[in-house]
Amino acid sequence: MxxxxxxxxxxxxxxxxxxxxxxxxxxxQVVAPxxxxxxxxxxxxxxxxxxxxxxxxPPPLAIQEPELVVVPSSExxxxxxxxxxxxxxxxxxxxxxxxxxxxxxxxxxSSWVYVQPxxxxxxxxDIPPAYPLYLPRSYHRVQYRDFHSNWQEWRRxxxxxxxxWFQDERRDDIRNDRIRQANLKMEQDRRIRQERIxxxxxxxxxxxxxxxxxxxxxxxxxxxxxxxxxxxxxxxxxxxxxxxxxxxxxxxxxxxxxxxxxxxxxxxxxxxxxxxxxxxxxxxxxxxxxxxxxxxxxxxxxxxxxxxxxxxxxxxxxxxxxxxxxxxxxxxxxxxxxxRKQPQVDSQKQQxxxxxxxxxxxxxxxxxxxxxxxxxxx
Numbered sequence: 001m002x003x004x005x006x007x008x009x010x011x012x013x014x015x016x017x018x019x020x021x022x023x024x025x026x027x028x029q030v031v032a033p034x035x036x037x038x039x040x041x042x043x044x045x046x047x048x049x050x051x052x053x054x055x056x057x058p059p060p061l062a063i064q065e066p067e068l069v070v071v072p073s074s075e076x077x078x079x080x081x082x083x084x085x086x087x088x089x090x091x092x093x094x095x096x097x098x099x100x101x102x103x104x105x106x107x108x109x110s111s112w113v114y115v116q117p118x119x120x121x122x123x124x125x126d127i128p129p130a131y132p133l134y135l136p137r138s139y140h141r142v143q144y145r146d147f148h149s150n151w152q153e154w155r156r157x158x159x160x161x162x163x164x165w166f167q168d169e170r171r172d173d174i175r176n177d178r179i180r181q182a183n184l185k186m187e188q189d190r191r192i193r194q195e196r197i198x199x200x201x202x203x204x205x206x207x208x209x210x211x212x213x214x215x216x217x218x219x220x221x222x223x224x225x226x227x228x229x230x231x232x233x234x235x236x237x238x239x240x241x242x243x244x245x246x247x248x249x250x251x252x253x254x255x256x257x258x259x260x261x262x263x264x265x266x267x268x269x270x271x272x273x274x275x276x277x278x279x280x281x282x283x284x285x286x287x288x289x290x291x292x293x294x295x296x297x298x299x300x301x302x303x304x305x306x307x308x309x310x311x312x313x314x315x316x317x318x319x320x321x322x323x324x325x326x327x328x329x330x331x332x333x334x335x336x337x338x339x340r341k342q343p344q345v346d347s348q349k350q351q352x353x354x355x356x357x358x359x360x361x362x363x364x365x366x367x368x369x370x371x372x373x374x375x376x377x378x
Contacts, residue, residue, distance in 0.1 A: 054099055054101065055101055055114050057103060057111065057112040057113070057114065058096060058098045058103065058112055060108075060109045060110060060111065060112070061081075061084075061087070061108050061109055063081075064109070065143075065144035065145065066081050066084075066108065066144060067081070067082060067141045067142065067143060067144065068080065068081060068082075068089070068141065068142045068144065068147050069081075069082050069132055069135060069139055069140070069141055069142070070140070070142065070160050070166060071127055071131060071132070071169070072166065072169055072170040072175070073123040073124070073126050073127050074123060074126070076090070076121075076123040077154070077155060077158075077160050077161075078090050078123055078124055078127055079142070079147065079151070080127070080131065080132045081108075081132065082132045082135065082139070082141060083132065083133065084132065085097075085129045085130045085132070085133060085186075086098060086129030086130075087108070088124045088127070089108075089151075090121055090123060090124050091121060093105070093106065094106070094107065094108050095120055095124050096112055097129045098112075101114065102114070102115050102116070102117055102119070102120045103115065104119070104120075128179055128182035128183055128186060129182070129186065130181075130182035130183075130185045130186050130189070131178055131179065131182045133182065133185060134178045134181045134182055134185070135178070139165070139169075140163070140165050140166075306374060306377075309374070310374065313370070313371075313374075317367060320363075324360060331353070331356065335349055335353075
């Protein structure tokens with residue numbers, strides 16, 4: 001009952017632990033306990049449960065320096081332990097008849113070794129194992145120390161054959177009665193042992209079935225626990241995958257934001273570059289405007305200079321014309337004076353007048369050409 005309660009508490013703890021851990025967001029992996037391993041302890045079974053023909057050696061005798069009784073067998077003397085069935089001593093060996101199997105040892109408290117029935121002396125096999133159980137309480141008993149020191153001498157001298165009680169024990173009626181009682185006792189013990197063995201076997205079968213049922217239940221519990229663990233691991237794996245997907249999505253969003261930031265920075269850089277280009281172009285335009293204004297100023301200055309030059313040219317032209325008029329007037333006067341003074345030189349004057357006219361025509365042509373060249377320069 002206590003073990004079942006402990007197992008139930010342990011199962012409940014295993015059941016609620018992952019749920020609590022899942023609620024708290026903690027990744028807990030519960031490992032199923034290893035299957036119980038039964039450790040077998042080698043021990044001798046109870047005497048009454050050992051079936052006939054079992055070769056399992058019996059345990060050493062638990063008594064120290066046991067008393068012995070001398071049992072006649074034909075012409076030989078066999079020693080047995082009183083109140084104990086199937087323990088013999090003959091010829092320097094200890095023998096034990098244990099559930100229809102013979103064993104032998106060098107000492108009563110040493111380990112027994114299985115032997116074939118043919119190895120056991122016939123004097124030993126002729127005495128029923130339960131024979132000492134039907135000896136009277138007054139039957140002569142030998143102390144172990146006396147036996148251990150003198151058994152060889154007693155056998156050589158046939159020491160016990162001279163005792164009155166031993167001679168009575170060799171009588172056929174007494175030996176046959178004890179043998180009959182011993183065989184009857186052995187038969188009763190055999191039936192009781194068989195019934196106990198049968199009952200023990202049935203109990204063992206029931207225990208085996210119960211153990212198998214428990215093992216099946218434990219196996220089912222382990223399988224359910226393993227299934228639950230697999231489910232928990234599957235859920236945890238799904239959670240990890242979902243977390244990884246979220247992290248990848250967050251990483252992708254961060255990458256997108258980073259790319260957008262880079263694009264904005266690049267666009268801002270391009271805008272700044274374009275602004276610089278516009279400022280440079282505006283500076284160039286202002287410089288060109290200044291140059292155009294300066295050129296226009298120079299052009300206006302040149303125009304003024306041309307106009308002033310034209311004015312001077314016109315003034316000079318006027319002065320030349322006036323000088324030519326004065327020259328013509330003077331020439332006319334001189335001609336008139338010459339006509340008055342020298343009528344002879346008319347022909348010479350006419351020639352000079354013609355030369356003068358040609359010269360005026362040439363100068364007028366040159367002046368016209370200069371005017372045309374100035375007009376083309378403008």
